[in-house]
Amino acid sequence: xxxxxxxxxxxxxxTSGIGEATARCLAANGAKVVxxxxxxxxxxxxxxxxxxxxxxLKSDVTKVEDMLALVKLAKxxxxxxxxxxxxxxxxxAGKMAEGDHKGWMNMIDINIxxxxxxxxxxxxxxxxxxxxxxxxxxxxxxxxxxPGNAIYCGTKHFVKVMLQSFNSETNQDGKQIRTTTIYPxxxxxxxxxxxxxxxHKKAVEGFYEQFGLEPEVIANAVLYAISxxxxxxxxxxVIRPTFEG
Ligand SMILES: NC(=O)c1ccc[n+]([C@@H]2O[C@H](COP(=O)([O-])OP(=O)(O)OC[C@H]3O[C@@H](n4cnc5c(N)ncnc54)[C@H](OP(=O)(O)O)[C@@H]3O)[C@@H](O)[C@H]2O)c1
Numbered sequence: 001x002x003x004x005x006x007x008x009x010x011x012x013x014x015t016s017g018i019g020e021a022t023a024r025c026l027a028a029n030g031a032k033v034v035x036x037x038x039x040x041x042x043x044x045x046x047x048x049x050x051x052x053x054x055x056x057l058k059s060d061v062t063k064v065e066d067m068l069a070l071v072k073l074a075k076x077x078x079x080x081x082x083x084x085x086x087x088x089x090x091x092x093a094g095k096m097a098e099g100d101h102k103g104w105m106n107m108i109d110i111n112i113x114x115x116x117x118x119x120x121x122x123x124x125x126x127x128x129x130x131x132x133x134x135x136x137x138x139x140x141x142x143x144x145x146x147p148g149n150a151i152y153c154g155t156k157h158f159v160k161v162m163l164q165s166f167n168s169e170t171n172q173d174g175k176q177i178r179t180t181t182i183y184p185x186x187x188x189x190x191x192x193x194x195x196x197x198x199x200h201k202k203a204v205e206g207f208y209e210q211f212g213l214e215p216e217v218i219a220n221a222v223l224y225a226i227s228x229x230x231x232x233x234x235x236x237x238v239i240r241p242t243f244e245g
Contacts, residue, residue, distance in 0.1 A: 001029040001030070001223065001227045002229070003226065003227050003229060003230070004026065004029045004030055004031050004223065004226055004227050005029070005030030005031070006030060006032065007026075007031045007032070007082040007083055007226065008031070008032045008033075008034065008074050008078045008080055008081050008083070009026055009031050009032070009033050009034065009082065009083040009084075009085060009226070010033075010034040010036065010070055010071070010074060010081055010083070010084050010118070010122065011023050011026075011033055011034065011035060011036060011085045011087060012036045012037070012059075012084075012085065012086055012087050012088040012114065012118055013036070013037060013061075013087040013088030013089065013137075014035040014036055014037050014043065014046065014056070014087075015035075015037030015038070015039045015042035015043060015046070016037075016039075016189060016190045017187070017189025017190055017191060017215050018087055018137060018184065018187060018189060018215045018218045018219070019037070019087045019088070020042075020046060020215070021214075021215035021216045021218065021219040022085060022087070022215075022218065022219040022222045022223075023035055023046060023050065023054065024046075024049075024050070024219070025216065025219035025220065025222070026219075026222070026223060026226070027050045027053040027054060029223060029227075030053075031053070031083075031226075032053050032054070032055075032077075032078050033050065033053060033054045033055075034054075034055055034056070034057075034070055034073065034074045034081070035047060035054055035056035036056070036057060036059045036066075036067075036070055036088070037058070037059070037088070038060055039058075040056075040058040043056035043057075044056065055073060055074070055077050057069060057070050057073055061086075061113075061114030061115070061117055061118060062109045062110060062113060062114055062117070063117070064117040064120060064121070066117075067117045067118045067120065067121035068120075068121045070118075070121065071121045071122060071125060075125075080125070081122055081125050081126075081132070082132060083132070083133040083134075083135065083226055084119065084122045084132075084133070084134050084135065085135045085137075085222060086114070086115040086118045086119065086134065086135070086136045086137070086159075087135075087136075087137040088110060088114050089110060089111045089137060089155075089191075090106060090107060090110050090111065090194045091107070091149070091152045091191050091192070091194055091195065092106065092107065092194040092195060092196065093148060093149040093152060093195050093200075093201075093204070094149075094195070094196060094200075095148055095150075096150050096151070100196070103151070103194075104151045107152055107155050108151070108155065111152070111155035111156070111158075111159070112155050112158050112159070115136055115159050115162075116162075119134060119166070122134070126175070126177050127175060127177075130176055130177075131176050131177065131230070132177045132178070133177070133178040133179070133180070133225075133226060134163065134166070134177070134178070134179050135179075135180040135181075135182065135222055135225060135226075136159045136163050136179075136180070136181050136182070137159075137184065138156045138157075138159050138160045138181050138182065138183050139152070139153075139156040139183055139184060140183050140184065140185045140238065141153040142156030142157050142159065142181075143160075143183055143238065148200065156183075159181065160181050160183075163179050163181050164179070164181075164235075166179060167179040167233075167235070176230065178225075178230075178233045178234075179233065179235065180222075180225040180233070180234050180235060180236070180237065181235065181236050182218060182221055182222065182225075182239070183236065183237065183238040183239070184213075184239055184240070185213070185238075185239065185240025185244070186207060186208050186211055186212040186213065186240070186241060187208075187212055187213050187214070187215050187218060188208055188209075188212040188213065188215065189215055192204060192208065207244075210245065211241045211243065211244050211245060212241065213239070213240075213241055217239055218239060221237045221239050224237075225237065
């Protein structure tokens with residue numbers, strides 16, 4: 001695959017689901033991957049599988065020092081960083097009237113501040129080398145209104161407009177930095193694990209089970225965006241099941 005081999009790609013949320021599938025897919029196409037997540041056993045297992053194409057650091061996106069440490073590690077090992085896939089996220093869904101204040105704040109911390117912490121760590125590198133690619137996982141919830149999932153929906157809108165604005169800034173500054181926002185529909189991952197056990201969750205689980213796609217389809221979208229020639233910016237990709245009942 002053109003323009004992928006030997007690229008150094010930092011992936012947050014690499015311990016399961018979309019991030020894990022993307023790490024495998026990119027490594028299979030010759031990229032070097034820097035794996036981030038909090039579950040060290042999973043990072044270790046995946047890094048072993050990908051051998052000399054992967055390094056990892058137990059890291060939390062809510063801690064900016066962890067994101068800076070990942071970039072430092074990548075530079076020490078491979079001398080550069082080419083792509084950030086800011087993918088870590090949670091979805092403790094529920095109506096606002098249910099008052100899950102902790103869940104709301106966690107979504108702000110991980111889905112918004114986590115993306116910003118990772119971008120804070122890579123932007124100086126991308127500006128200095130006048131190249132780079134920021135890919136963010138939004139959601140179809142970032143394209144519409146979602147009653148019953150308002151805070152998650154808000155976080156996914158945030159990353160979309162923030163990245164688009166960043167893209168305008170890099171253009172103003174004359175920098176060759178690509179940006180891509182991915183908007184997945186239902187994907188079979190561990191994302192629903194953070195939803196409280198209730199009837200609504202059972203219904204959503206049934207929907208994902210029946211119609212959800214495998215995370216590899218999102219990995220292929222990330223691969224597609226990275227593999228384009230440097231002058232081609234794939235700005236937005238919506239990927240969803242063809243049939244949703
Ligand atoms: N599955 C879907 O249907 C769907 C649809 C649209 C968008 N998305 C988005 O896709 C992204 C990936 O989710 P997924 O579906 O692959 O779910 P997943 O399997 O639950 O993966 C979530 C990943 O985020 C990581 N993570 C969570 N909190 C973190 C923290 N504080 N610091 C570092 N890593 C953290 C988890 O790693 P650790 O727990 O090991 O830290 C895990 O690797 C999310 O942004 C999600 O909102 C998913």
